[in-house]
Amino acid sequence: MPRQITEERKERINKVLSRRQKDLTLVMDNIWDPHNVSAVLRSCDAFGVAGVHLYYTDSQWPDLGKKTSASAKKWIARTEHTDAAAMVGDLRAQGMQILRTGFSERARRVMDVDFTRPTAIILSNEHRGTSPGLAELVQDEIYIPMQGMVQSFNVSVAAAIILYQAFIQRDKAGMYDVPTFSGEELDRLKTEWYTR
Amino acid sequence: MPRQITEERKERINKVLSRRQKDLTLVMDNIWDPHNVSAVLRSCDAFGVAGVHLYYTDSQWPDLGKKTSASAKKWIARTEHTDAAAMVGDLRAQGMQILRTGFSERARRVMDVDFTRPTAIILSNEHRGTSPGLAELVQDEIYIPMQGMVQSFNVSVAAAIILYQAFIQRDKAGMYDVPTFSGEELDRLKTEWYTR
Numbered sequence: 001m002p003r004q005i006t007e008e009r010k011e012r013i014n015k016v017l018s019r020r021q022k023d024l025t026l027v028m029d030n031i032w033d034p035h036n037v038s039a040v041l042r043s044c045d046a047f048g049v050a051g052v053h054l055y056y057t058d059s060q061w062p063d064l065g066k067k068t069s070a071s072a073k074k075w076i077a078r079t080e081h082t083d084a085a086a087m088v089g090d091l092r093a094q095g096m097q098i099l100r101t102g103f104s105e106r107a108r109r110v111m112d113v114d115f116t117r118p119t120a121i122i123l124s125n126e127h128r129g130t131s132p133g134l135a136e137l138v139q140d141e142i143y144i145p146m147q148g149m150v151q152s153f154n155v156s157v158a159a160a161i162i163l164y165q166a167f168i169q170r171d172k173a174g175m176y177d178v179p180t181f182s183g184e185e186l187d188r189l190k191t192e193w194y195t196r
Numbered sequence: 197m198p199r200q201i202t203e204e205r206k207e208r209i210n211k212v213l214s215r216r217q218k219d220l221t222l223v224m225d226n227i228w229d230p231h232n233v234s235a236v237l238r239s240c241d242a243f244g245v246a247g248v249h250l251y252y253t254d255s256q257w258p259d260l261g262k263k264t265s266a267s268a269k270k271w272i273a274r275t276e277h278t279d280a281a282a283m284v285g286d287l288r289a290q291g292m293q294i295l296r297t298g299f300s301e302r303a304r305r306v307m308d309v310d311f312t313r314p315t316a317i318i319l320s321n322e323h324r325g326t327s328p329g330l331a332e333l334v335q336d337e338i339y340i341p342m343q344g345m346v347q348s349f350n351v352s353v354a355a356a357i358i359l360y361q362a363f364i365q366r367d368k369a370g371m372y373d374v375p376t377f378s379g380e381e382l383d384r385l386k387t388e389w390y391t392r
Contacts, residue, residue: 012345019343043353045344075345111364144360147215147372148241149208149271153356157239160353161360164340168307176343 005194013193016075020050022180023096023118024166027087028052029131031123031155032059039156040123042072047163048176051077053120055087057131074196084133096120100130101158102141110142115166116173123159126152201390209389212271216246218376219292219314220362223283224248225327227319227351228255235352236319238268243359244372247273249316251283253327270392280329292316296326297354298337306338311362312369319355322348 026049031037044052054061061080064073081087091098099113100122122138124130144153144161153161170176179186222240227233240248250257257276260269277283287294295309296318318334320326340349340357349357366372375382
């Protein structure tokens, strides 16, 4: 017997879907800690990221299990990849600028990046950095300026800050008020989400 | 025998201290999870918060032990409080606006707040909200706009986003280029930090 869904929940789902940003995405690059992955998905949901890419070549796919209290994973599409060139090629074919975190001389501060453009951000383990196979395909680096003694952010904190920066810009540009999904896509997604 | 300190490290410490923002602080309101407290301290260090206030009335003081990989706790002063009125009175006497997270009708979006003013932000457990004794003393609420299905941020993510917003504004205003500590205070702090 199908579960009943209230009108209130339908309206909430419709609103959330209408604000999803199809052209803002993350690539999770071998982030092995499932707590970090869950935390990143929660920020994705909060800032309207519709789907993310999982690039796992030297770590296992993250086991998101049932421990995730907030269960953002229900609301974020995930695409699995093991071929860096295919993934990057596909993102570029969608017109996306691809950014990765890094501290080289050419790296830009996160607040100086134009996130209103279609954008994919590669997030890597804070200690190991971008996986070599991926790094060689993506030159564009961004960083969050740090003023203290500690030299890195936890990856889930970095994700939240970058997505918040993207949110500020896209919100100011009115991009959350215009659906990025087509009417057809929205109808399909609503049907799926109503039964989740 | 005192440990040798390199000139490079001295310079780093001097620079970090010169960028510390004495007039930007957090109140941690009964945040019991020491992992969250550690993560918040790491963000404080990154965005130049010099010291925080711990208000613990129904939780134990957080045990920051030795587990904190990044050890931001070494670089953030902590003041313990159990009396809300005394703490709030003291912060106001320092000319601080005091903000807490909340979703009432009068709550402002975090990007609409002026963080260049001397500011104390109360961070509470995301499920329980601001402790009653503290809430009744502080009316000014701020929130991070959320676009998704999940209705709250983890407290360490919320802290990072709020401090990043404060950082953007203060950086733009050139506030990190002017020391907030007096020459005397800086000398005392340098002596302390060199031996840490």
